[in-house]
Amino acid sequence: xxxxxxxxxxxxxxxxxxxxxxxxxxxxxxxxxxxxxxxxxxxxxxxxxxxxxxxxxxxxxxxxxxxxxxxxxxxxxxxxxxxxxxxxxxxxxxxxxxxxxxxxxxxxxxxxxxxxxxxxxxxxxxxxxxxxxxxxxxxxxxxxxxxxxxxxxxxxxxxxxxxxxxxxxxxxxxxxxxxxxxxxxxxxxxxxxxxxxxxxxxxxxxxxxxxxxxxxxxxxxxxxxxxxxxxxxxxxxxxxxxxxxxxxxxxxxxxxxxxxxxxxxxxxxxxxxxxxxxxxxxxxxxxxxxxxxxxxxxxxxxxxxxxxxxxxxxxxxxxxxxxxxxxxxxxxxxxxxxxxxxxxxxx
Amino acid sequence: xxxxxxxxxxxxxxxxxxxxxxxxxxxxxxxxxxxxxxxxxxxxxxxxxxxxxxxxxxxxxxxxxxxxxxxxxxxxxxxxxxxxxxxxxxxxxxxxxxxxxxxxxxxxxxxxxxxxxxxxxxxxxxxxxxxxxxxxxxxxxxxxxxxxxxxxxxxxxxxxxxxxxxxxxxxxxxxxxxxxxxxxxxxxxxxxxxxxxxxxxxxxxxxxxxxxxxxxxxxxxxxxxxxxxxxxxxxxxxxxxxxxxxxxxxxxxxxxxxxxxxxxxxxxxxxxxxxxxxx
Numbered sequence: 001x002x003x004x005x006x007x008x009x010x011x012x013x014x015x016x017x018x019x020x021x022x023x024x025x026x027x028x029x030x031x032x033x034x035x036x037x038x039x040x041x042x043x044x045x046x047x048x049x050x051x052x053x054x055x056x057x058x059x060x061x062x063x064x065x066x067x068x069x070x071x072x073x074x075x076x077x078x079x080x081x082x083x084x085x086x087x088x089x090x091x092x093x094x095x096x097x098x099x100x101x102x103x104x105x106x107x108x109x110x111x112x113x114x115x116x117x118x119x120x121x122x123x124x125x126x127x128x129x130x131x132x133x134x135x136x137x138x139x140x141x142x143x144x145x146x147x148x149x150x151x152x153x154x155x156x157x158x159x160x161x162x163x164x165x166x167x168x169x170x171x172x173x174x175x176x177x178x179x180x181x182x183x184x185x186x187x188x189x190x191x192x193x194x195x196x197x198x199x200x201x202x203x204x205x206x207x208x209x210x211x212x213x214x215x216x217x218x219x220x221x222x223x224x225x226x227x228x229x230x231x232x233x234x235x236x237x238x239x240x241x242x243x244x245x246x247x248x249x250x251x252x253x254x255x256x257x258x259x260x261x262x263x264x265x266x267x268x269x270x271x272x273x274x275x276x277x278x279x280x281x282x283x284x285x286x287x288x289x290x291x292x293x294x295x296x297x298x299x300x301x302x303x304x305x306x307x308x309x310x311x312x313x314x315x316x317x318x319x320x321x322x323x324x325x326x327x328x329x330x331x332x333x334x335x336x337x338x339x340x341x342x343x344x345x346x347x
Numbered sequence: 348x349x350x351x352x353x354x355x356x357x358x359x360x361x362x363x364x365x366x367x368x369x370x371x372x373x374x375x376x377x378x379x380x381x382x383x384x385x386x387x388x389x390x391x392x393x394x395x396x397x398x399x400x401x402x403x404x405x406x407x408x409x410x411x412x413x414x415x416x417x418x419x420x421x422x423x424x425x426x427x428x429x430x431x432x433x434x435x436x437x438x439x440x441x442x443x444x445x446x447x448x449x450x451x452x453x454x455x456x457x458x459x460x461x462x463x464x465x466x467x468x469x470x471x472x473x474x475x476x477x478x479x480x481x482x483x484x485x486x487x488x489x490x491x492x493x494x495x496x497x498x499x500x501x502x503x504x505x506x507x508x509x510x511x512x513x514x515x516x517x518x519x520x521x522x523x524x525x526x527x528x529x530x531x532x533x534x535x536x537x538x539x540x541x542x543x544x545x546x547x548x549x550x551x552x553x554x555x556x557x558x559x560x561x562x563x564x565x566x567x568x569x570x571x572x573x574x575x576x577x578x579x580x581x582x583x584x585x586x587x588x589x590x591x592x593x594x595x596x597x598x599x600x601x602x603x604x605x606x607x608x609x610x611x612x613x614x615x616x617x618x619x620x621x622x623x624x625x626x
Contacts, residue, residue: 081588083588083589084588087587087588087590108590162571162585164585164586164588164589165584165585165588208572209488209570210488210569210570210571210572210576211570211571211572211573212566212567212571213566213571213581213584217459217566217567220463220466220567221466221567224463224466224467224470224472224473225466225467225470225471225472225473225476226466226470226471226487226488344405344572344573344574345404345405345573345574
């Protein structure tokens with residue numbers, strides 16, 4: 001009995017000790033408050049940019065900013081698929097800059113009032129990096145795949161990610177669809193062109209064996225041996241080849257040019273962050289940052305950098321962009337939410 | 348001194364009670380509140396939207412697939428779990444400790460990694476994949492592939508519940524049956540199985556409930572094709588990402604309700620019946 005009672009009173013002494021420790025801790029952290037804390041900003045960036053952002057651009061910016069202004073900045077970054085990032089920001093993740101794989105995501109943020117500025121008025125309509133959609137095939141391309149039309153051949157198995165969760169997958173679908181238009185030389189509005197494009201998309205989608213959440217997961221499935229072809233970004237393919245994987249990179253005769261759009265999430269920017277946010281956005285377009293993008297397989301938005309790194313990229317015979325398909329909003333409504341969705345349901 | 352002891356006892360009681368109150372409060376805040384928010388969010392737009400989302404053919408096929416996968420997974424893991432539990436508890440197996448430690452591994456590996464491991468094993472480069480494809484069988488991106496993923500992820504639940512039940516079952520009962528001339532199969536059917544009934548039910552129900560919500564391994568091995576190989580959690584995730592939060596919440600509520608009802612049924616099935624439990 002006696003020991004138990006002693007135990008109780010001892011457990012009462014403990015909170016006192018804890019409280020004292022907490023007070024001490026508080027007191028010792030006081031001087032830190034007095035010093036000016038470095039400005040912190042958060043960048044929410046699409047998953048395929050993770051390596052280049054982490055290894056080159058963020059460290060490059062902090063050093064550049066310190067040298068230029070003498071101010072310390074802390075840049076935190078979060079990486080996920082563009083759809084996930086958009087939802088995280090809607091849910092309250094305090095990111096001040098977003099880098100998305102398609103303009104459709106900032107458009108949704110704009111609708112909800114998170115973005116009040118207009119990125120389309122920036123240089124290159126806010127684009128900070130570009131790429132094209134390509135195919136990765138098995139070593140030496142045993143199926144002799146050279147265009148998106150070849151992916152429709154019977155017995156060919158195809159992997160691309162899911163357009164509901166992955167921006168890369170939306171581009172893949174636009175690429176397959178638009179390549180038929182472009183090769184036929186038809187205008188996107190023509191009925192004959194639309195029929196050809198829909199037929200090609202339907203035939204290729206029949207051969208799709210898996211549609212994982214993100215471009216990275218699609219790559220993992222392909223690496224595990226599934227699929228004759230993976231439809232993905234050129235930069236992802238180049239990055240994988242640089243790591244020593246034995247695949248063939250096939251640039252189709254006709255494919256789409258993609259771009260990553262950087263935007264300010266105005267609602268999340270506190271006054272003291274505004275200058276750093278603008279500085280970061282400008283830095284993304286600077287020569288060092290663009291060279292970093294190019295080193296990781298992206299196509300630069302600066303002609304001079306693209307020219308210097310030209311040997312890395314294959315020439316696309318018949319390139320086109322989203323404008324060719326009617327612009328971001330129209331293409332999404334017509335091709336992804338419209339035709340592709342109906343196709344997926346009927347399969 | 349006497350007063351001191353009385354005071355300390357009262358303090359002790361106060362402490363225990365406030366600890367219970369804090370625990371209950373934390374349970375409400377950490378578990379019940381988020382669930383409640385989900386349930387109240389789903390029909391926020393009018394109940395009609397809720398029904399509309401549930402009526403979508405992809406939603407129904409995703410739910411159906413999820414329940415089918417959960418049922419098969421539960422069957423497999425309960426049978427395999429029973430066998431393994433008997434081996435671990437009743438037989439002096441060499442390497443028993445190692446197997447015992449391995450069983451819980453699925454709980455601590457990211458499920459996406461589990462999915463990737465299965466893809467490697469059953470893929471065109473994997474040992475199992477090559478053996479199977481020689482016979483024209485392709486497991487991944489199909490129903491059996493999804494079941495394999497779920498079996499792996501939910502594996503510990505059945506084994507652990509059954510093993511605990513077996514440990515609590517006095518081996519003397521089984522020995523007594525043997526001395527009375529019962530054959531091993533009879534001992535198992537009439538003594539062991541009824542004795543671990545509750546462990547079996549608990550294991551099965553936990554497996555089923557966990558399988559309903561499985562996401563990470565499924566996304567790798569299922570193929571995630573709308574209306575075909577997309578399970579309900581994957582469907583929820585893709586609805587959420589397209590901005591259809593109501594659709595995501597509607598299916599999530601169905602899953603949460605199904606899993607709540609299964610677990611509740613477990614509680615009733617497990618209520619001790621007097622005189623039967625403590626032989």
